Amino acid sequence: MRLFAAAFVLLLIFQAGGCKRAKRRTPPEVVTHTDSQRGVGCLNERGRAVTEPLQQIEYGNRYFGEQDWIKALSCYESALKIDPNQKVAEVNIGLVHAAKGEYHAAMSTCTPLETKYPDYGVLHYCLGLAHMGIKGFGEAVRRLELAQKSPDGAKLRLEVPIAEAYTGLASELLEVGKPADARRTALYAIKVAPTFSKAHKVLGFSYRHLGLHEDGLASFQKATQLSPQDPEGWANLALVQSHTGRNLDAVDSFHEAIRIHPTYLGAYVALGKHLQAIQRTQEAITTFEKALGLDPTNPELRTGIMQAVADACAWRKQERFLPSVLKDLKHQIAKRSGRPNVTPFDSLLTIPASPQLVRLLAEAYVRVANSEVTRAGAGVLPLPRAPKAQHKKLRVGYFSSDFGNTPVGRLMASVPLHHNRTIVDSFLYPLNLEDGSFYRQLVEQGIHTSRRLHGLANEQSAKMIAHDEIHILIDLLGYTAGGYAMAREHILAMKPAPLTVGFLGYPGTMGTSNAGNQSHGYYSVVDRVVVSPDMTNQFSEKLLVMPHSYQVNNMRIVDKKAPIVVPTRASEGLPDDAFVFAHFNTLRKVDAMVFDVWMNILERVPSSVMWLLHMPQEAANSLKEEAMAHGIPTNRLVFSRPIAAEQHLRRCALADLFLDSLHYNAHTTATDALWAGIPIITLPGDMMQSRVAAGLNEANNARELVVGSLKEYEDHAVALAQGYGD
Numbered sequence: 138m139r140l141f142a143a144a145f146v147l148l149l150i151f152q153a154g155g156c157k158r159a160k161r162r163t164p165p166e167v168v169t170h171t172d173s174q175r176g177v178g179c180l181n182e183r184g185r186a187v188t189e190p191l192q193q194i195e196y197g198n199r200y201f202g203e204q205d206w207i208k209a210l211s212c213y214e215s216a217l218k219i220d221p222n223q224k225v226a227e228v229n230i231g232l233v234h235a236a237k238g239e240y241h242a243a244m245s246t247c248t249p250l251e252t253k254y255p256d257y258g259v260l261h262y263c264l265g266l267a268h269m270g271i272k273g274f275g276e277a278v279r280r281l282e283l284a285q286k287s288p289d290g291a292k293l294r295l296e297v298p299i300a301e302a303y304t305g306l307a308s309e310l311l312e313v314g315k316p317a318d319a320r321r322t323a324l325y326a327i328k329v330a331p332t333f334s335k336a337h338k339v340l341g342f343s344y345r346h347l348g349l350h351e352d353g354l355a356s357f358q359k360a361t362q363l364s365p366q367d368p369e370g371w372a373n374l375a376l377v378q379s380h381t382g383r384n385l386d387a388v389d390s391f392h393e394a395i396r397i398h399p400t401y402l403g404a405y406v407a408l409g410k411h412l413q414a415i416q417r418t419q420e421a422i423t424t425f426e427k428a429l430g431l432d433p434t435n436p437e438l439r440t441g442i443m444q445a446v447a448d449a450c451a452w453r454k455q456e457r458f459l460p461s462v463l464k465d466l467k468h469q470i471a472k473r474s475g476r477p478n479v480t481p482f483d484s485l486l487t488i489p490a491s492p493q494l495v496r497l498l499a500e501a502y503v504r505v506a507n508s509e510v511t512r513a514g515a516g517v518l519p520l521p522r523a524p525k526a527q528h529k530k531l532r533v534g535y536f537s538s539d540f541g542n543t544p545v546g547r548l549m550a551s552v553p554l555h556h557n558r559t560i561v562d563s564f565l566y567p568l569n570l571e572d573g574s575f576y577r578q579l580v581e582q583g584i585h586t587s588r589r590l591h592g593l594a595n596e597q598s599a600k601m602i603a604h605d606e607i608h609i610l611i612d613l614l615g616y617t618a619g620g621y622a623m624a625r626e627h628i629l630a631m632k633p634a635p636l637t638v639g640f641l642g643y644p645g646t647m648g649t650s651n652a653g654n655q656s657h658g659y660y661s662v663v664d665r666v667v668v669s670p671d672m673t674n675q676f677s678e679k680l681l682v683m684p685h686s687y688q689v690n691n692m693r694i695v696d697k698k699a700p701i702v703v704p705t706r707a708s709e710g711l712p713d714d715a716f717v718f719a720h721f722n723t724l725r726k727v728d729a730m731v732f733d734v735w736m737n738i739l740e741r742v743p744s745s746v747m748w749l750l751h752m753p754q755e756a757a758n759s760l761k762e763e764a765m766a767h768g769i770p771t772n773r774l775v776f777s778r779p780i781a782a783e784q785h786l787r788r789c790a791l792a793d794l795f796l797d798s799l800h801y802n803a804h805t806t807a808t809d810a811l812w813a814g815i816p817i818i819t820l821p822g823d824m825m826q827s828r829v830a831a832g833l834n835e836a837n838n839a840r841e842l843v844v845g846s847l848k849e850y851e852d853h854a855v856a857l858a859q860g861y862g863d
Contacts, residue, residue: 314512499648553583615643
């Protein structure tokens with residue numbers, strides 16, 4: 138903004154003064170004068186006094202352009218001593234204050250001149266800059282538009298300052314939670330000055346807040362084209378590229394932001410998380426370590442590196458960061474000022490938080506989402522009429538970003554086929570794009586109506602659900618969402634249906650309480666094993682307790698078009714004569730405690746191997762090192778690559794016994810093993826995510842495989858292996 142002021146004043150006064158333009162020279166370094174030196178009057182470059190008012194004004198402009206504010210003020214004030222009615226000098230004193238960041242002084246200088254020069258465009262320009270400086274963007278817009286409409290407005294070239302004021306107003310609207318208004322305002326700024334890069338950037342922010350990531354992508358691309366040295370533009374472009382699956386482009390954009398601004402912590406945090414998400418784990422760790430060198434106490438960085446080293450099974454490093462991460466998390470929840478940097482899903486998966494802390498964290502996310510929706514003016518949507526009054530059928534909606542070939546998508550694909558269509562109309566609300574898979578086609582077969590939410594703003598999505606007059610909305614997503622479901626909690630915070638049921642996707646509380654909700658109800662589907670009677674206080678919602686297993690699955694319906702590949706032990710690198718223990722989860726679920734037990738089992742069963750998935754590489758390397766430390770040769774750990782679901786089910790049958798993880802059990806992978814005929818040994822914990830395999834065993838009449846201690850876990854596995862074939 139100061140550059141706009143300087144450039145404009147030089148142009149205007151050379152035109153209005155009518156005197157010979159002073160010879161330009163290379164701008165000197167900024168001279169630091171004191172205010173006491175202003176009494177020397179207006180001096181030229183040779184130190185001689187300038188006595189004619191118009192020349193004094195011109196020298197003032199010259200010094201203004203060189204950012205020598207003291208000399209500029211001296212020249213303007215000298216001109217006014219000779220001719221008090223030099224309006225250019227009077228107003229330019231205000232512009233000097235504005236350029237120096239002394240916005241209140243600028244207003245004090247220029248406001249009294251309004252009655253004297255009501256139509257003087259430069260005066261309104263000065264006041265516009267001053268109001269912009271104190272973030273009074275609405276008044277700044279009004280003043281700058283007055284300046285543009287003034288008799289001398291055509292000379293002022295105010296398109297960019299006006300766009301800057303509108304852009305500031307758009308940013309202000311974003312801060313108060315009004316992204317739709319911010320979008321309209323930023324679009325107008327772009328209309329005024331199409332090449333003003335900051336307007337495109339703020340437009341991108343508004344699209345991100347609205348959930349319109351493809352539109353945000355285009356805006357940030359334009360912003361970086363117009364301002365290629367703006368690190369914030371590149372970092373936000375990278376975020377949207379990450380959210381829309383453009384993973385390699387995102388890495389490049391993050392690196393560009395850091396190249397421009399090597400101490401940009403926000404870019405380091407986002408880059409580290411992105412690298413972790415795409416399983417470039419060591420790069421993620423290196424990124425976080427470098428950033429921690431810049432700010433060792435940053436909570437986001439400490440959380441990021443702890444999660445990254447957990448992904449790599451670098452447990453000693455994880456233990457080093459855990460106390461500070463938990464302390465940061467408790468502090469952020471207690472502050473009640475925004476989302477904590479740990480997600481509720483992270484608290485279940487990689488951070489051993491207590492059940493009480495996990496519930497408080499989920500409730501904090503709900504509180505923030507409700508507040509943001511209220512600030513945005515979206516509010517709670519009108520309720521549908523009762524089923525019998527308006528519709529002959531109950532209207533049930535399924536909401537997720539996992540429809541298709543994903544773990545949740547495979548488990549629930551056939552559920553809608555079991556609805557009684559004479560009394561139920563089912564609706565599908567996918568946040569993700571159609572993936573063309575058998576499972577997406579299967580779930581669509583059982584659905585009455587499918588509504589595509591991808592590409593819609595959050596408020597549009599909520600209104601679509603409400604317009605369909607859904608009575609029960611099944612949330613299959615929870616806090617497990619990826620890029621397709623950014624800020625998805627905003628949709629549910631608008632309460633588009635009277636009943637919301639958390640089911641299958643997220644094994645924990647959503648933090649949505651029924652207290653104070655007379656017209657909306659919240660439920661979670663569980664069973665008596667995954668949530669025992671003494672665990673109900675871990676949930677904010679009411680519980681719907683299934684008599685057997687909460688987890689739906691049906692592997693009898695298979696994709697008959699899928700190629701049939703019959704795996705063998707040789708094709709998977711497994712010894713023909715070995716007893717094969719298996720664990721098919723991502724390795725981030727493996728902790729030091731359970732791995733110690735696995736190594737004890739391998740030691741006690743010499744003719745056995747442990748079969749694992751190779752994801753990610755860094756974790757596989759860590760586990761090999763840990764095995765050697767236990768005296769177990771690394772060739773007794775067999776790693777296989779993830780493959781298509783149908784093929785994975787067939788190769789599961791090559792294993793003899795599935796060994797479950799502790800803190801976060803096998804869920805879909807446990808179901809795969811059971812359908813393949815592989816028994817599972819599991820030790821249930823004290824939270825739902827650590828009891829799913831126990832619930833599946835109970836439902837499968839295999840209670841003897843649910844053990845009560847690590848010793849029993851080890852002994853039972855050894856006994857089964859040693860008795861194999863007897």
